[in-house]
Amino acid sequence: MRHSFISALIAVGSAVQAxxxxxxxxxxxxxxxxxxxxxxxxxVDYGAKANAKTDNGPAIQKAWNDCRTSGGEVYVPExxxxxxxxxxxxxxxxxxxxLDGIIYRIGTDGGNMFMFKHLEDFEFYSSTSKGAIxxxxxxxxxxxxxxxxxxxxxxxxxxxxxxxxxxxxxxxxFSIDTCSDGEVYNMAIHGGNxxxxxxxxxxxxxxxxxxxxxxxxxxxxTVKNPSDxxxxxxxxxxxxxxxxxxxxxxxxxxxxxxxxxxxxxxxxQMYMFKSYxxxxxxxxxxxxxxxxxxxxxxxxxxxxxxxxKPIAGDGILYTNMTFSGWSGTCADGHQRGPIKFNCPADVPxxxxxxxxFTVGSNKGDTVEHVCKNAYGSGACLKKGDGGAYTTTQTVxxxxxxxxxxDGEIENGLGLTISIAIPTIRPSFFPGVAAISPRMADASKAxxxxxxxxxxxxxxETAADTSAVADVTAPINTSAASSTSAAVSEVTPVATSAxxxxxxxxxxxxEHSTLETAVKASKTAKAAAPLRISSGNxxxxxxxxxxxxxxxxxxxxxxxxxxxxxxxxxxLSTANNASMQLQRxxxxxxxxxSRSPDNPSCGNFSKPFSTMFGPDWKEGHNMxxxxxxxxxxxxxxxxxxxxxxxxxxxxxxxxxxxALAADKYNCLNALQFASKD
Numbered sequence: 001m002r003h004s005f006i007s008a009l010i011a012v013g014s015a016v017q018a019x020x021x022x023x024x025x026x027x028x029x030x031x032x033x034x035x036x037x038x039x040x041x042x043x044v045d046y047g048a049k050a051n052a053k054t055d056n057g058p059a060i061q062k063a064w065n066d067c068r069t070s071g072g073e074v075y076v077p078e079x080x081x082x083x084x085x086x087x088x089x090x091x092x093x094x095x096x097x098x099l100d101g102i103i104y105r106i107g108t109d110g111g112n113m114f115m116f117k118h119l120e121d122f123e124f125y126s127s128t129s130k131g132a133i134x135x136x137x138x139x140x141x142x143x144x145x146x147x148x149x150x151x152x153x154x155x156x157x158x159x160x161x162x163x164x165x166x167x168x169x170x171x172x173x174f175s176i177d178t179c180s181d182g183e184v185y186n187m188a189i190h191g192g193n194x195x196x197x198x199x200x201x202x203x204x205x206x207x208x209x210x211x212x213x214x215x216x217x218x219x220x221x222t223v224k225n226p227s228d229x230x231x232x233x234x235x236x237x238x239x240x241x242x243x244x245x246x247x248x249x250x251x252x253x254x255x256x257x258x259x260x261x262x263x264x265x266x267x268x269q270m271y272m273f274k275s276y277x278x279x280x281x282x283x284x285x286x287x288x289x290x291x292x293x294x295x296x297x298x299x300x301x302x303x304x305x306x307x308x309k310p311i312a313g314d315g316i317l318y319t320n321m322t323f324s325g326w327s328g329t330c331a332d333g334h335q336r337g338p339i340k341f342n343c344p345a346d347v348p349x350x351x352x353x354x355x356x357f358t359v360g361s362n363k364g365d366t367v368e369h370v371c372k373n374a375y376g377s378g379a380c381l382k383k384g385d386g387g388a389y390t391t392t393q394t395v396x397x398x399x400x401x402x403x404x405x406d407g408e409i410e411n412g413l414g415l416t417i418s419i420a421i422p423t424i425r426p427s428f429f430p431g432v433a434a435i436s437p438r439m440a441d442a443s444k445a446x447x448x449x450x451x452x453x454x455x456x457x458x459x460e461t462a463a464d465t466s467a468v469a470d471v472t473a474p475i476n477t478s479a480a481s482s483t484s485a486a487v488s489e490v491t492p493v494a495t496s497a498x499x500x501x502x503x504x505x506x507x508x509x510e511h512s513t514l515e516t517a518v519k520a521s522k523t524a525k526a527a528a529p530l531r532i533s534s535g536n537x538x539x540x541x542x543x544x545x546x547x548x549x550x551x552x553x554x555x556x557x558x559x560x561x562x563x564x565x566x567x568x569x570x571l572s573t574a575n576n577a578s579m580q581l582q583r584x585x586x587x588x589x590x591x592x593s594r595s596p597d598n599p600s601c602g603n604f605s606k607p608f609s610t611m612f613g614p615d616w617k618e619g620h621n622m623x624x625x626x627x628x629x630x631x632x633x634x635x636x637x638x639x640x641x642x643x644x645x646x647x648x649x650x651x652x653x654x655x656x657x658a659l660a661a662d663k664y665n666c667l668n669a670l671q672f673a674s675k676d
Contacts, residue, residue: 021258021286023229026208027160027183029121032073032096039072043081050079052104057085064089064097073098078128082106086113086148094121099131099164102421110148117154124161129186129440132165132421140170141192141415147171153179162186163439168419172198173216179204184212186438188422191216193412199240203227210234211434213425215409217241220267225280226253233260234435236428239409242269242295245282249311252280260288261429265408269297270326274305279313282321289325291402291430298330298338298359299323301349301374315347323378324355328402333360333367341374341381345388354378360397369393403430 041063044050048059063074064087071093078100084107089097097116105113113133116122125131133150140147147170153159154177165188166173173189175198176182184200189212191197199214203224213236214220220237222244223230237243242264245254252275264270270290273282287299303315330338338359343349353376361367371380372390380393405427413419426441427433437445 021229021231021256022206022208023256024181024206025158026181026206027158028094028096028123029158030094032098032123032125035071035094035096035123036073036075036098038094039067039070040075041067041072042075042077044077048076048081050077050081050101052080052082052102053106054082055084055106056081056103057083057087057107061085061087061089064091064095067091068093068095071095076101076103076131078130080104083113083133086111086115088112088115088117090116090118092118092120095119096123096125099124099126099133100128102130102132102134104134105136105148105150105170108147112149112152114151115154116152116156119153119155119159120157122156122159124159124164125439126163127439127443129163129424129438131163132167134167134418134421135169135173136418137168137170137192137197138414138416138418141194145170146196149173149175151175152177153182155179157181160184162436163424165189165421165424167421168192168413169197171196172201174200176200176202176204176207180206182207184209185436186424186434187212188424189214189216190413190419190422191218192415192419193217193239194415195241198222202230205229207231211425211428211436212236213238213422213428214240215413217268217412219244220264222246223254223257225249225251227257228254229256231258231260233258233262234428234432235259235262236405236425237262237264237267237292238405238407239265239412240267242267242272242297244269244272244274245285246272246274247305247308248273248275248280248282248316249278250280250313252278252282252316254285255281255283257284258286258288259290260286261432262287262290262292263405263429264290264292264295265405266294266410267292268295269300270295270328271299272297273301273303273318274308275303275311275316276305276308277311277313278316281317281319283317283319285321287321287323287326289429290328291326292328293402293404294329294331294362296331297336297340298328299326299354299357300336300340302340302342303344303347303349304342315344317347318343318349318352320351321349322353322355323357324353326357326359329360329362330367331361332363333397334364337368337370339369339371339379341371343373345373348386349374350376350385352376352378352381354381358398365397366394367397369395405430 043056043059043063046059046062046066048054048056048063060074060076060083067074068089068091071091073096075098079102081101081103083103083105086107086109089095107113113135116124135148135150137147149172150166150169151173152175153161156176156179158181159179160183161174162184163186167188167190169191173191176184179202182204184207189199191199191214193216195218197216198219199216200209200212200221201219201224202209202221204227206229209221209230209232211234212221215238217239218241220240220243221232221235223232224246225248232243235243243259243262245257248254259271262270270292271287290299301318303318326338330336338361339354339357341349341352352374355378357379359367369380370390370392371382373388375382375385377383380391382389382391407425424438425434426438
């Protein structure tokens, strides 16, 4: 039997550039499983008690201290755990904190319940998507008091936090302080209905925040000074203060900020810029695709914000900003019109652009747009770049239809009773799935999916010297399933002796279709027998099993990746016959590194095991960990793989690089090898 063997690396992980506003990789450098393989410190082994009234702070600190010297993972298993002593956790080694249980505040000190600082290569997550920290803030708020903040990251690099809930903080919920190269996603933050209970405050560089729900009466996801290259998208401000920038004072330095797909309902504002005097610059900001209803303010740039005392200085320069794709309603379009630019005459706002803005009002037939000393195009903005003026524009209140979200909160969460721990949502913007599946969903998909097909014998594999098949038949992406199957995680196959020519890479602009063709214009030379690398395992018999899949399974997997911006683990463990094939295939691969001039391309430079460790057997989300998979297809099915991606690089000792047709780069490499 003749087969063509296809190895692919799926890299939809946090360590890829997600959009133009980011300027490098985001997320941890190694997987939690790799860290756990070094050392796992279960807090129960250090004296923790699964009791919501016991102070487990000392046990958490002891577990961390034991792991921090070599690196590793601190594990909070399922159960209820009290916390009366706050913890400050630092390390110079790669660390992860796995919170599968629920931690309840029982102490009353101020400060931060959890402070993570001076870390690099760090991950805070729940493998069940049910981990949470319950702050019981109502115990303070009913007395009109504030207490500790729940969580703070300070000087943390190459990090992620995901699949956890922060609930009812006595003060701020989550502060990201002077951090870089991070990813925040799949979170639920529910706080009381009062100011001073911020959801996420972020100041730093190159951070991707997405798929987060916030309920409170203050900041939803807000940018502080200084910040640059932040991408914030798929945010649900569900009865909140709303997203914002500020408040800003002196020496402001904020640039390259993008918000996209922000849904806000019954909040103070969709977006507000807050300053009064001060100095510095806010430059190159894009606020795109904002939707919602019944908000007090909509777009409000107020450089003379009355809620703060004036700061020394002529004012902050706001320049080069775009506002596009806004829809929905404000509460009262005359009392607080949906557009307000209030800039000082001495430092006017310049290069503003408003486009596709259709926000109406819950009351009345018209709304007012007010522009003061703001220059650009659209709405009430004046052309030019200087001179004092004020304009009020009255426009029809008709608004674009805006879908609503499930679970919209109609009244603020209480200040006198406990707030329930929420479930993390699968979607945070109408009609848009979360970029990454919840970790619990990914684990479930891997545990249940099974794919079986024919497997060549070892003799057939070793004798195969066939050429690489051309791929000419396109995949109908509109009909492809978006449901990902599971996949076993194994080391990719290399064809070190093969030679192939490939067309130049063509990358479509839309992620929803794959229109580039992959064609092998020159047949491959016969390749020497190869064997699967067993990673950290010393013998081929212990190597991970090879996943064997039909073309339909591959199509579903790829479409699930592209359509949902994330792969659950694709194909589960194949049948035992695949072990015969493993013994004939082995190669050297290494960590994917990106060239600075083209973040979509790269090479392999480090041993495979240093990147993945034992993670291939853990079944973690492929988007998070860049896990590989391998499939074997009959020759007559390979033609259906056209339009997946374009091979852009191939040499005798390197893999062929390919680009996916979506901005999350979900398919990074596709390699063809042939054997009898």
